[in-house]
Amino acid sequence: MAEPSKKETVEVVLKNWRAEVETARVYRDLAERESDEKRKAILIRMAEAEERHAQRWEQKLGDMGQPIPTLTDTFWTRLQRRFTRSLGTDIAIRRMEAAEEKHEREFSAQRDRALAGEQDVQEFLRTSALEEKAHARALNAMAGPANPKTVLDTILKRERWHGRGGSWVADAIYGVNDGLGAVFGIVSGVAGATNNQQHYVLISGLAGMLASALSMGAGAYLAVKSEGEVYEAEIAREKAEVEENPEE
Numbered sequence: 001m002a003e004p005s006k007k008e009t010v011e012v013v014l015k016n017w018r019a020e021v022e023t024a025r026v027y028r029d030l031a032e033r034e035s036d037e038k039r040k041a042i043l044i045r046m047a048e049a050e051e052r053h054a055q056r057w058e059q060k061l062g063d064m065g066q067p068i069p070t071l072t073d074t075f076w077t078r079l080q081r082r083f084t085r086s087l088g089t090d091i092a093i094r095r096m097e098a099a100e101e102k103h104e105r106e107f108s109a110q111r112d113r114a115l116a117g118e119q120d121v122q123e124f125l126r127t128s129a130l131e132e133k134a135h136a137r138a139l140n141a142m143a144g145p146a147n148p149k150t151v152l153d154t155i156l157k158r159e160r161w162h163g164r165g166g167s168w169v170a171d172a173i174y175g176v177n178d179g180l181g182a183v184f185g186i187v188s189g190v191a192g193a194t195n196n197q198q199h200y201v202l203i204s205g206l207a208g209m210l211a212s213a214l215s216m217g218a219g220a221y222l223a224v225k226s227e228g229e230v231y232e233a234e235i236a237r238e239k240a241e242v243e244e245n246p247e248e
Helices: 006-033 037-063 075-087 089-112 119-143 148-158 167-193 198-244
Strands: none
Touching: 006 037, 006 075, 006 089, 037 119, 075 198, 089 119, 089 198, 167 198
16 A cells, blocks of 8 residues: 555644544533533543644644644534534533544554554554543443433334334424524514515515525534434444454
């Protein structure tokens, strides 16, 4: 296998740095909203560990002659944090568990591929992967036992003869109801404020429809993405358990 170019190596290091910084921010945010002092302390320790990882990647970037980046707070990252907060702490923790297991797999793979030629970070990648795995297990313990819906989803995925065609109906009804209510409120308000001037009413209605569509679309995308990450983490965990303990 060909050695990765310096540009490719820099991109991988930068990606790792960004992931560590973003993860630390999420842990800090979760810790601020956590009422249980024990769980709060665990989240803070995890944030500190991620920040140490980010500092190590910053050092690596400096060694490679690259400028230390600044992670800007974009509209997309703010939207993701807001969505994570809206999910509730337990669901957010499940999502972070999936992210930690993804990072563990990436670090393990980078030792043999993208960063195989970077001897100075080999040990750091190994220890980072172990820490990410420990974080995932701690988050799994914090989230507690699966709720009835999660258990039911597991059964339905295993027993495929059960029908599951009704979920989209509820989503569609909710979306239509929410959209109609929001647009009706906007149009009514503008009509009253402008003495029923039709062009203002029409523009406000179109703007409201567009905003509602974008909002619900972004929310649905993030919800499906989060659910997929959790499922991927569960599959990866089961696969790892089978490989480590094939007799169990």
